[in-house]
Amino acid sequence: MGKRILFFLLTNILVLTTIVIVWSIISTFFEIGAIESGGTINFVPLAVFSIVVGFTGSFISLAMSRWIAKKMMKVKVLDPNGALSSQERAVVEKVxxxxxxxxxxxxxxVGIYESPEVNAFATGPSKKRSLVAVSAGLLNVMDDDAVEGVIAHEVAHVANGDMVTMTLLQGVVNTFVVFFSRLAAIIASRFVREEMQTVVRFAAIIIFQILFSILGSIVVMAFSRYREFHADRGGADLAGRDKMAHALRSLKAHVNRANVGGRRNDDAAIQTMKISGKGGVAKLFSSHPDLDERIARLEQR
Structure with missing residues (x-):
């Protein structure tokens, strides 16, 4: 799930920033959509603008999620009716x-992408238009039961409608981001000369929006960690608790092997898995809970 969240967040920030830049240029040129008059901030128009832009940005990001994932990861989509290798056929049948x-x-x-990382992800704008992709590294490292557990986890994400609920949450976060970034920009522009206020406000909107988007991702990541536990339970229901637990233990064993000799920070495959434990501030920006905690919760069921 780490990759789908990363793709979604990056796409959301880019889409949101693009919308705000275009609107700022249009509103300045045509003198429309004023949110400030006579030195007073018009909060109602600002709030309406923030809601419209916030949810528009998140839903555009959702609509682009599957396409972005395919392009960025160079996913090979497998045709169930086409000529497939035995390994590819097994993945399609499992999904x-x-x-x-x-x-x-x-x-x-169903797709496979060439990468040494041990990972899989599910994405898409709806249950009818979803994608489940696994890495070649995962298929090469894990045994059949572990692969089934991982795929069951990703299918559970699709069945739970996680991308839609994530989009609604992101829309709320975006609304606050747009509202407070423009509010902060207006306040900041009042500290410069009048002839410079338009330029300063425009630049400040972009800076504050990116900053607040990063801070807002803490909320999104917290929800992502919660959904991981839920998807683990769903994967256990689909493939069996033993296979789901085996998949998590296999991931942990791979992390431990890769970390031997202090190679943790240099191992690209581990960094992209988004599953290794993090502490302190870094944990706030982690899309996945610690593997030990995931295994413990699954075994407590």
């Missing part, structure tokens, strides 16, 4: 079997 068990009426697209 489809687990999807039917989850009650999905439309099978997700």
């Amino acid at each position: 489809h079997r687990l999807s039917r068990a989850a009650g999905l009426t439309h099978m997700p697209e």
